[in-house]
Amino acid sequence: DAKTTQPNSMESNEEEPVHLPCNHSTISGTDYIHWYRQLPSQGPEYVIHGLTSNVNNRMASLAIAEDRKSSTLILHRATLRDAAVYYCILRDRMDSSYKLIFGSGTRLLVRP
Amino acid sequence: EAGVAQSPRYKIIEKRQSVAFWCNPISGHATLYWYQQILGQGPKLLIQFQNNGVVDDSQLPKDRFSAERLKGVDSTLKIQPAKLEDSAVYLCASTGLGFLAQYFGPGTRLLVL
Numbered sequence: 001d002a003k004t005t006q007p008n009s010m011e012s013n014e015e016e017p018v019h020l021p022c023n024h025s026t027i028s029g030t031d032y033i034h035w036y037r038q039l040p041s042q043g044p045e046y047v048i049h050g051l052t053s054n055v056n057n058r059m060a061s062l063a064i065a066e067d068r069k070s071s072t073l074i075l076h077r078a079t080l081r082d083a084a085v086y087y088c089i090l091r092d093r094m095d096s097s098y099k100l101i102f103g104s105g106t107r108l109l110v111r112p
Numbered sequence: 113e114a115g116v117a118q119s120p121r122y123k124i125i126e127k128r129q130s131v132a133f134w135c136n137p138i139s140g141h142a143t144l145y146w147y148q149q150i151l152g153q154g155p156k157l158l159i160q161f162q163n164n165g166v167v168d169d170s171q172l173p174k175d176r177f178s179a180e181r182l183k184g185v186d187s188t189l190k191i192q193p194a195k196l197e198d199s200a201v202y203l204c205a206s207t208g209l210g211f212l213a214q215y216f217g218p219g220t221r222l223l224v225l
Contacts, residue, residue, distance in 0.1 A: 036214075043116075043203050043216025044155065087154060097167050098143065098207055100214060102154030 004088045009107040012078045020073040020106055022088030027068050032091045034100070035062065035073050037084040044087065044102075047073065051093075083110045114138065116217035118204050124223045130192035133220045137186070137206030143167075145214065146179055146189050147203040155203055161187065194224045 005023040012018040024033065035047040048055055048062045050071070055062040061074040075082055087105040091098065117136040125131050137144050142163050147155035158177065160167040163184035172179070176195070181187040191198055201219040 041218075043205070043219050044214075045216065046213035049213075085154075097160060097162075098214065099157060099160065099168065102156070104152075104154055 004090060004103055006086075006088055006103065006106045008104065009109065011109045011111060012075075013111050014080060015077050018075040018078045018082070018108065018110075020075075020086050020088075020108065021070065022072070023070045024088070024090055025069045027090060028092070030092050030094045032093050033062065033064060033068075033071050034089045034091050035060070036087045036089065036100075036102075037082075038087070038105070039081075039084045047086070049091075078108075078110045080110050080112060083108055116204055116206055116215055118202075118217035118220055120220055121218065122221050122223075124225065125194055126225050127196055128193040130190065131194055131222065132188050132190045133202050133204075133222075135187045135189070135204030135217060137204070138208065138215055141206035141208040141215070142184070143207045144181055144187050145205040145207075146187070147205065149201040149203055149219070151200070158189070191222075194222075196224050198222060199224045 032049050032051055034049040036044040037047050038044040048057055048060050050062045050064055063072045085105040085107050087102050089100050119134050144161045146158045148158050149155040158172045159169040159179045161181040164181050179189045201221050203219045205214040205216045207214045
């Protein structure tokens, strides 16, 4: 399975934008880029996913590099509730099992 | 829409005892997953069901772990006998048609003494 590389931790101030990077240099043409986050004492929750084009939803934006070897999750205005571990995961769209392989993720600390 | 339900939320047992966890997925979701999350790590898939059939159990320690999903709805995960290294959070997730996202329950936190 393709691997992703994320920083162990990042810090942000409340109400400021946050850019969470993810490197996936071995991504294949059929891999979706998924982001999940895990708030303290909760299960992971889906944030966003994309294939080639940038994506926006109510939670975040996903910017995908032109060569698809990296991506950035953008939280436009961080709140204290956004403090969580963020996981960048590659999922092969040809894999009908929708298997997710989690790494260690990035722990985001939001300062008031 | 109700989310994925899991019980119990917490369990403390001694090593060599047995324990069982229960999961009720989102209504209509055919695919159900059990994950193990050790402190400081990301979740690791243990087993995946499609309806009541096993799709992937390659990471399940079958000498002590078992899981079933009778009738293709709720599921139980059992550990017998438990070891100290089984201390972890056990997460259940489900997904429906289209596989847009996995929806996770709150997890069961197991401590083996």
